[in-house]
Amino acid sequence: MSIHPPDEVSTGPLLPAAPGDRERRVRNTLWVSVVEGAFTTVFLNWTMGAVLTGYLIYLGAGPLGLAAAASLPLLMQVANPLLAWLANGQRHRLGFIATTATLGRGVWLLAVILPMLALPPPWPPIIMLVLLGLSGLFQTACGLSWVGLMADVVPEEMRGSYFGWRNAICGVVGMLAGLSAGWYLDRMPAPASFQMVLLVGLLFAAVGIALVFQYHEPKHNAVRLSLGETLRVPLRDPNFRRFMVFVMYWNASVMLAAPFVIPYFFNHLQMTFTQVAVWAGIAALCGLVLGPFWGRVADRVGHKTVLIITTFLAGSLHPLCWMMATPGFLWFIWFSGFIDALSWGGINTAMFNLTLASAPPRHRVAYIAVLGMASGLAGCVAGLLSGPLLAWLLHGSWSVGSFTWTGYHSLFLLAGLLRTQAWRLLRPVHETRSRPATELLRDIWTRTLERLPWRQ
Numbered sequence: 001m002s003i004h005p006p007d008e009v010s011t012g013p014l015l016p017a018a019p020g021d022r023e024r025r026v027r028n029t030l031w032v033s034v035v036e037g038a039f040t041t042v043f044l045n046w047t048m049g050a051v052l053t054g055y056l057i058y059l060g061a062g063p064l065g066l067a068a069a070a071s072l073p074l075l076m077q078v079a080n081p082l083l084a085w086l087a088n089g090q091r092h093r094l095g096f097i098a099t100t101a102t103l104g105r106g107v108w109l110l111a112v113i114l115p116m117l118a119l120p121p122p123w124p125p126i127i128m129l130v131l132l133g134l135s136g137l138f139q140t141a142c143g144l145s146w147v148g149l150m151a152d153v154v155p156e157e158m159r160g161s162y163f164g165w166r167n168a169i170c171g172v173v174g175m176l177a178g179l180s181a182g183w184y185l186d187r188m189p190a191p192a193s194f195q196m197v198l199l200v201g202l203l204f205a206a207v208g209i210a211l212v213f214q215y216h217e218p219k220h221n222a223v224r225l226s227l228g229e230t231l232r233v234p235l236r237d238p239n240f241r242r243f244m245v246f247v248m249y250w251n252a253s254v255m256l257a258a259p260f261v262i263p264y265f266f267n268h269l270q271m272t273f274t275q276v277a278v279w280a281g282i283a284a285l286c287g288l289v290l291g292p293f294w295g296r297v298a299d300r301v302g303h304k305t306v307l308i309i310t311t312f313l314a315g316s317l318h319p320l321c322w323m324m325a326t327p328g329f330l331w332f333i334w335f336s337g338f339i340d341a342l343s344w345g346g347i348n349t350a351m352f353n354l355t356l357a358s359a360p361p362r363h364r365v366a367y368i369a370v371l372g373m374a375s376g377l378a379g380c381v382a383g384l385l386s387g388p389l390l391a392w393l394l395h396g397s398w399s400v401g402s403f404t405w406t407g408y409h410s411l412f413l414l415a416g417l418l419r420t421q422a423w424r425l426l427r428p429v430h431e432t433r434s435r436p437a438t439e440l441l442r443d444i445w446t447r448t449l450e451r452l453p454w455r456q
Helices: 019-045 049-059 063-088 093-106 108-117 123-153 156-187 192-212 227-235 238-255 258-267 273-301 303-324 331-358 361-396 407-419 422-426 437-450
Strands: 398-400 403-405
Touching: 019 123, 019 156, 019 192, 049 063, 049 123, 049 156, 049 192, 049 258, 049 273, 063 093, 063 123, 063 227, 063 238, 063 258, 063 361, 093 108, 093 123, 093 192, 108 123, 108 192, 123 331, 123 361, 156 192, 156 273, 156 331, 227 238, 227 361, 238 258, 238 303, 238 331, 238 361, 238 407, 238 422, 258 273, 258 361, 258 407, 273 303, 273 331, 303 331, 303 407, 303 422, 331 361, 361 407
Parallel strands: none
Antiparallel strands: 398 403
């Protein structure tokens, strides 16, 4: 994708920029985005995952509450077309990004003071659900505008490599944040431990928001659509509709089990916060290599091919590792950290970039908004169903020796089987430079054999 000439820059006067100056601003934005992403990652790491799950359990949330907490941010994506319509009408995108990010992250101050309010059950979990919904709404608006801005800044030919590298760096930062939070939460009493982690996370979020103003903002060339056209224009595109069906199916299959992976670690495997952080850390360290690797592969063979391979890995090996672990034998959990990096390192980057490739630049924000609305709704429904489904499956436990099969195992098996079939919906999606997955696997196998010592 070409970079639009910066006829208008939000942080300076309306002066034409020389080509060299434009390139300098773009390079600066690429570096600033990595630093900003690192600070924001700390906040996100400490307001989701193990920290959020542990805090909700402390506040009295049960399976239905945990499922709702995981699903609410996705439900907020139903408002994507409205948010995209608002975002697309902003002359200065950086101001809109900073404002919505401040609102979405600032509401977490309520989570910090919540234990001080001494509210009776079940109000604390309910308030947390409202907070998650509001935060998800504002941060979705922020994300839509940020994606549109970065799509105008990062050239198409290097998107896979750049975002693979950026995601890997942020993954390592998330690992360090998770380890430090896990160590702290295991040693300090609740709720003060959770409050301190959330408060420090908000400070990191504030630094990330300040860094947003260092981004280069090219001229906003997107065509403003009416609210109705924001919905209709993307749905008229047959290739986009095929991609949307795939993303909806994938999100639903993921959310069927995702709300209960960490509760499974806590409740069944008896893992500590530190151990959960080590699991996430293994994934982050491996992702430092595998994320950029998949980015380079995608730049050569297409994002669709990478998605076909990595979604199948995430559906087969991931749940298998979780199910084979036992409270006294966590090696499969540590190995699943590597599998996490191997699969999601490709999925996250390829999904993001295939979304951009499926959306024409003039209506990109509208396309992304409709995709987010549809996939968020599918994921939310599946996540809400996962709670009562797990409650029903928990009645089907049985044991063989020291191994106990629980409702968690049944849920992971079902979700895994659904995930492994996602590639079938991706096959009809057109991508200009996509190569068949079988051809890529054959190339990888051939090159591996050529590097074996006895073949030299």
